[in-house]
Amino acid sequence: MLSSTPGESCSTLSIRSMHSGLALEAEGRAGFSRRPHPERISTARLVLEPLSVNHAPSMVSVLAHPSLYVFTGGEAPSLDELQERYARQTVGHSADESQWWLNWILRHTATNESIGFVQATVQSGQSVQSRLVADIAWVISPAWQCKGCASEATTAMIEWLTLHEVDGETRWVEHAPRTPATLSVVEKSVL
Template structure:
């Protein structure tokens, strides 16, 4: 999937991406708001094997892409879980600590939202920790607004007019 062609490309996740992504995902600060810790190479291979295979739930579609610069460097990932017969998507994005602040997350999230719109997805949502200002800024840039709903300490963001 193309993002902003001169800046990024979204490339479908493959198990072989684990070797490069283990470094991208190594910054402890990435886990301040999302919890957990940096995965080992083996943990990432297992995770990517599961994600690349797709959801075991026939009512869900999993879509995962590596965010790559025009030069091919992996800088993060975006993902969408599509449910409700293709009408609803939960999206997420992570950009490595070293690559943050350069607009990659916003560009990748916008490319993802555009792709979902093209598929006819009616509701696009994200869950964001209330103190995660950078992710909130990305969500706003792609047209999501905070709702009053919280799940596991994270605020639900949704596009205005999308069905709840």
Template sequence: MSWTRASPIETERLLLEPLRVEHAIEMPPVLSSPELYVFTGGEPPTEDDLRARYLRQVAGQSPSGDSGWLNWIIRRRDARSVVGYVQATVSEQDGALLADAAWVLGVSEQGMGFATEAAGAMLDWLRQQGVSVVIACIHPENRASAGVARRLGFARTERVVNGESVWELRG
């Protein structure tokens, strides 16, 4: 299946740039705080780690071709600085397009509404592409991400995947 490629998205305060391998140079400081990995595990990536990851992700789809990979780097319009990323993995199920969404914001940029603004813009873009259901897997203790999901209209379901609560947004 041929998947739609990410395109630039603009909001009042942010620019969402489709992922490029070159973003690996800018992202390590944004992802350097160990606080970002409390709920997800792992550790801050190096520039080389990100370059390898981004080389895979810019392909735009899974190796098997059964899902599309959409990734954006979030940049502040005022300072032009990179502050995080949003991403969605899109697949088809019973003729409908579904997306698994995620958002990550650098610790210094949290609490200003950027995650809600960026993820909301991505969700609007996904709807325009025909995505009808979006899920987000959020650790039960990650109140900040749960707050973003709630503000965007997601509802927490009873499902749990790998210890994370599944939140769902329809329509």
């Protein structure tokens, strides 16, 4: 098992999974005929709530810490920016319907505090086979990092995807340095 050290970001790597099971629409459009919608998911310590614009006020402080942007760049969003982003994301798919988006806000059950998010962007793979590719990512507040929350949340999301016929072989795509904390999440959640 990989160890993580306090202060390391637990949110810097996306996982790419190759999935099969959902059919593309018969007319050949890029959209999906049976797109699942995020549902509330409960784990031992967390509740994954489907994203809504109403989550923006509680997430502003979660996303405010500069350490969250060390590897990915950017800066903390304002309340207005976050509301606009969430309004776009809650549509659930890209304009051309070639991707669909599943987003959850994480709440810790002991405090009911928002502590981060997990997300999956699903699209058709590049092959002729009817396989789907899901990019899975997470962000956890620095106050809650390295406590197993990212592993617990990503595992729950992957299990939910599997229950909704998004399952298959898993591989990684690196979007940031492989820190011990991030590798630990990958190891516990996927491998």
